[in-house]
Amino acid sequence: MARLLSDAVSLTESQRLVRSSVRDVCSDFDREYWRRRAAEGEYPHEFVDALADHGWMGILVPEEYGGAGMGTQETVVMMEEIAANGGGFSAAQAIHGGVYNTVPIVEYASEELKDELLPRVADGETSIQAFGLTEPNAGSNATAIETRAEHDGDEYVINGQKVWTSRVDVSDYIVLVARTTPLEDVEKRTRGISMFLVDLAAAHEQGALEMEAIPKSASEFVHSFELWFDDLRVPAANLIGVEGEGFSQVLDGLNEERLVIAAECLGLGRLALDRAVEYANDRHVFDRSIGSNQAIQHPLAEAYARLQAAKQLTYNAAARAASDEEVDLGAYANAAKFLAADAAYEAADAAVQTHGGFGVATEYDVERYFREARLTRLVPITQELALNYLGENVLGLPRSY
Numbered sequence: 585m586a587r588l589l590s591d592a593v594s595l596t597e598s599q600r601l602v603r604s605s606v607r608d609v610c611s612d613f614d615r616e617y618w619r620r621r622a623a624e625g626e627y628p629h630e631f632v633d634a635l636a637d638h639g640w641m642g643i644l645v646p647e648e649y650g651g652a653g654m655g656t657q658e659t660v661v662m663m664e665e666i667a668a669n670g671g672g673f674s675a676a677q678a679i680h681g682g683v684y685n686t687v688p689i690v691e692y693a694s695e696e697l698k699d700e701l702l703p704r705v706a707d708g709e710t711s712i713q714a715f716g717l718t719e720p721n722a723g724s725n726a727t728a729i730e731t732r733a734e735h736d737g738d739e740y741v742i743n744g745q746k747v748w749t750s751r752v753d754v755s756d757y758i759v760l761v762a763r764t765t766p767l768e769d770v771e772k773r774t775r776g777i778s779m780f781l782v783d784l785a786a787a788h789e790q791g792a793l794e795m796e797a798i799p800k801s802a803s804e805f806v807h808s809f810e811l812w813f814d815d816l817r818v819p820a821a822n823l824i825g826v827e828g829e830g831f832s833q834v835l836d837g838l839n840e841e842r843l844v845i846a847a848e849c850l851g852l853g854r855l856a857l858d859r860a861v862e863y864a865n866d867r868h869v870f871d872r873s874i875g876s877n878q879a880i881q882h883p884l885a886e887a888y889a890r891l892q893a894a895k896q897l898t899y900n901a902a903a904r905a906a907s908d909e910e911v912d913l914g915a916y917a918n919a920a921k922f923l924a925a926d927a928a929y930e931a932a933d934a935a936v937q938t939h940g941g942f943g944v945a946t947e948y949d950v951e952r953y954f955r956e957a958r959l960t961r962l963v964p965i966t967q968e969l970a971l972n973y974l975g976e977n978v979l980g981l982p983r984s985y
Contacts, residue, residue: 592802593899593945598654599661602643608840609634610669612747615949622952627754628678628805629810631671634692634947636708637940641682646690649702656840658681660902661845668858673956674803676848679685681751684844685712690937692825697781701757712735714784715812718745718835723966724969726761727831731813733762738947740780740823742792742816743777748810752795758782760813764827777831779824782816783940792816800887802955839917843963846898848918849960853891853931856953863948874938883934890927898924915978918970919920925960925967932957 595603613631621628635641643659645651660848664682668677686705689698689712690788704710722728731744742762752758758781765776787793825833852896861884874880900915935950936943945952961967975981 585732589632593895595661596657597963598658602654602658602661603665604625605638606640606665607634607669609638609640610666610671613670615670615848618675619946619949623673623804623946625804625807627751627807628647628671629754631675632679632682632754633708633882635666635679639706641679641708642686642702642712644683644686644690644708645702645706649690649698651686651702655817656843656905657902659840659844660898663844664847664854665953666852667853669685669850669851670857672853672953673808673848673960675853676851677803677806679713680711680844681715681755682711682850684841685715685823687779688759688824688833691836692833694821697821697824701781707905710756711754712757712781713751714749714758716749716758716760719745720747724965724966726834727777728767729763729777729943730760731760731762732766733764733766733818734780734825735815735820738820739817740820742780742813742818743814746811746813748798748808749811750806752784752811753797753807755784758784761830762916764830773829776828777834778827779830780825780832781822782818783822787813787816790815790817802959807976811825836890839913840902842903842917842921843898843902845960845964846894846920846924847929849893849921849957850891850898852953852956852960853887853894853928856932856935856950856957857887857891859885859953860887860931860938863942864934864938883937885926885931887931887934890923890930893959894920894923894927914973914980918965918973918975921965922967922970924972925957928960929957939953941968 639652639664643654643662663676667673672910705712717726721730725776731778733740733742744762760780760782762778763776764778770776792814793816795809798808798810864880865873866872898920901920904911905913932954936954939948939950942948972984978984
């Protein structure tokens with residue numbers, strides 16, 4: 585059944601090759617593997633290493649630096665298949681940062697930095713899994729960040745705090761966003777923000793980084809942290825792009841990344857629906873399968889329809905992003921993320937309901953899918969922020985925040 589949904593849109597030859605290869609990698613990691621990772625809260629190193637061995641951590645790294653040189657169209661397929669083939673949203677999130685944190689390096693870093701770093705990322709030797717933007721006093725208002733980076737000779741000195749920074753424990757570097765000009769000294773709130781590549785081992789050696797894990801009830805094996813930087817010294821050569829223009833650099837490529845998040849939601853929804861249909865066919869009560877009851881059938885059929893619609897929008901948007909056609913990609917990306925997250929939630933909820941009491945038993949996995957699906961309505965942006973964008977920028981309504 586999951587295969588049927590996966591074949592619901594037309595794919596390019598490149599996309600079909602990605603799907604086949606990623607499915608092969610995922611087939612070596614069964615339900616029990618992911619169940620153990622979740623129960624033990626252990627990062628799926630073996631899975632990530634397998635993807636790296638096949639070159640998929642470098643899917644967005646240009647070929648001249650040893651990567652696959654692919655784009656959004658191929659990445660949506662890759663991440664949907666990872667989520668759909670057993671690991672769910674968390675499996676996709678386990679590598680999401682390592683894939684997408686290369687984008688600002690490719691687009692804005694110096695040639696020296698790219699030559700040194702990208703080939704090692706592409707072959708899996710080095711990881712840039714962590715991205716430090718969110719702060720306790722800023723939340724979704726990224727222009728209100730308070731972490732400061734002050735130029736001092738051939739270095740920057742960074743002080744501040746980040747929260748909800750994921751995968752720091754399995755990353756060699758973090759892309760860190762900080763203010764290089766105080767908010768009160770800039771004409772526009774979006775100016776004076778810069779991006780830096782920070783060597784985490786060097787930060788620890790300096791004694792300039794303290795980190796504390798955040799206990800959470802979803803994505804147990806993808807750990808998130810609160811970070812404190814105290815006089816962290818970073819080489820000026822590790823500035824990514826132009827000082828003060830980091831905010832626009834963060835936004836560049838954001839819409840494509842949201843399409844990939846939408847694809848991860850679709851994969852999770854496929855997985856939950858697949859497990860529900862399997863159980864509905866196998867479970868017999870009153871001498872017939874429970875799947876013969878409309879009370880079971882209809883929610884699952886509705887979940888399928890919602891996933892189908894969200895998939896059509898997501899893949900259509902990815903194709904347009906790869907074309908020369910001028911489109912409001914922000915509208916597509918926010919609509920796709922909104923619809924895909926809701927579709928995943930409805931599918932996971934229906935899967936739990938289909939399982940009855942066993943829906944909360946960890947051995948059936950659907951309770952984990954439900955917790956993950958709830959998370960997708962919060963990250964990387966809330967459903968409300970996606971609607972804010974559509975209301976203001978598409979419908980022409982007054983700004984609401």
